[in-house]
Amino acid sequence: MLDVQKIRKDFPILKREVNGKLLVYLDNAATSQTPKQVMDAIVDYYSNYNANIHRGVHTLSQEATDKYEAARHKIQNHFNAAESHEIIFTSGTTHSINLVANGFSTLLEKGDELLVSAMEHHSNIVPWQMLAERTGAILKVIPMNLEGELLMDKYDDLLSDKTRLVFCNHISNALGTINPIEEIIQKAHGVGAAVLIDGAQAAPHIKVDVQKLDIDFYTVSAHKMCGPTGVGMLYGKEEWLNKLPPYQGGGEMIAEVTFEKTTYAELPHKFEAGTPNICGGIAFGAALDYMNSIGFEAIAAYEHELLEYATQKLLDIDGLKIYGTAKNKTSVISFNIEGIHPYDIGTILDKLGIAVRTGHHCAQPIMDFYGIPGTVRASFCFYNTKKEVDALVAGVKRAVNMLL
Incomplete structure (x- = not known):
């Protein structure tokens, strides 16, 4: 089991605020954060x-x-x-x-x-x-x-x-x-x-x-x-x-x-x-x-737990569709809300201090395959928490209420 709170202390950036909110960093597939040891x-x-x-x-x-x-x-x-x-x-x-x-x-x-x-x-x-x-x-x-x-x-x-x-x-x-x-x-x-x-x-x-x-x-x-x-x-x-x-x-x-x-x-x-x-x-x-020093088996197990938790919570939102539902996948969730452009959702989430990625993620042929302009992508790391997942879900719901 990971001591996530102890691990989070190694990452100074996780203490900063964005737009008056404590940072929730969920763009790890683009770049992970750097611990003090590095x-x-x-x-x-x-x-x-x-x-x-x-x-x-x-x-x-x-x-x-x-x-x-x-x-x-x-x-x-x-x-x-x-x-x-x-x-x-x-x-x-x-x-x-x-x-x-x-x-x-x-x-x-x-x-x-x-x-x-x-x-x-x-x-x-x-x-x-x-x-x-x-x-x-x-x-x-x-x-x-x-x-x-x-x-x-x-x-x-x-x-x-x-x-x-x-x-x-x-x-x-x-x-x-x-x-x-x-x-x-x-x-x-x-x-x-x-x-x-x-x-x-x-x-x-x-x-x-x-x-x-x-x-x-x-x-x-x-x-x-x-x-x-x-x-x-x-x-x-x-x-x-x-x-x-x-x-x-x-x-x-x-x-x-x-x-x-x-x-x-x-x-x-x-x-x-x-x-x-x-x-x-x-x-x-x-x-x-x-x-x-943390251990890759422990990292994989914890990130899978986050993936399952986030998937379940996000799918409870009306109109939300996840792209990429393979049986064997890692802690990345790409999704859209029917009737809302992914960029608009990402912009509102940023105002709430939540960092996600929006767009085609340098994988435009995938978006063309699905016939969409892009997705909102939340990607999790071993220093993320279920509380941060809850913040993401609440933020998406708020975006839906504002945009629909």
Whole structure:
């Protein structure tokens, strides 16, 4: 069991007021809040050993390097990667996906096929569209049903000996659906295709074992799991990372440079050109330490309890419809009220100090599938409470009374 009140004391922002009301923060699928323990790691870096890494013999540089690489090992251990050099620091999930898409431009031929799920974030659609345009590859879509679940029989039909890469989110940011990635990976490998899983929404809720999944690429953003913005990671199997060319050129990613020829550094530095977000990487490691101290099983159980409670309470409101009713989902509820635009509901909730997300959530094809302009999305974290859910429900009811 979680001591939620004790946990909430670690998050200073939860004490602030918005529009004269105590903040109720329910936009965790966009960005989770940051505990004091992670803030302390950031302050410690800039206060005591701010220096560039891998390049200096002086003490500060060595200390910064040791802390940064220690964070890489923390990430490796958390996701159970076989080697630390299979962990590439990036600016986040979008950067990670673009890195892989850029690399595959050298591996694809005209007529090769790429499969994407119908419930992807734009960052896991647009880079592959750009890749298909550059290479002549064909992009095909794995459809979903009205409950927000992928049609796996259609996936089977789409797979062929022409399939080169399959990409899918682990959890939908717009619907909360937990996709059957074990089956997706196994079947893709059966036709010789690689798989990239967007783990941005899953990593805050599920402890992922990349070796057990036998995944080729997995992406994560730190800011969705109590870490800072502007940093994330790409996990890639060593054999795949060695096949891909560097994404950017510059310092750190080279072994030797002459005007005649440049040779590239070994993994992971081959993909980490320039001065990285050193402090961000270190703070990412601190965020993982914090979440592991709470325990991912306890987090998952508590967030599921919040999901069920909020679902039941919201469905008692006349005219409310939830989008994404998959049997297997996490703590995200996207909903609309008949006759009211989601933006109007979000605006009134903000006046009550309640932060939710409105719009298409960078998943416009999902909204087009349902024939709606967007939804109100409430997304819960382990520091949220049932009292905050009650505030959300009361706020929605108030919005309905004002707008209808």
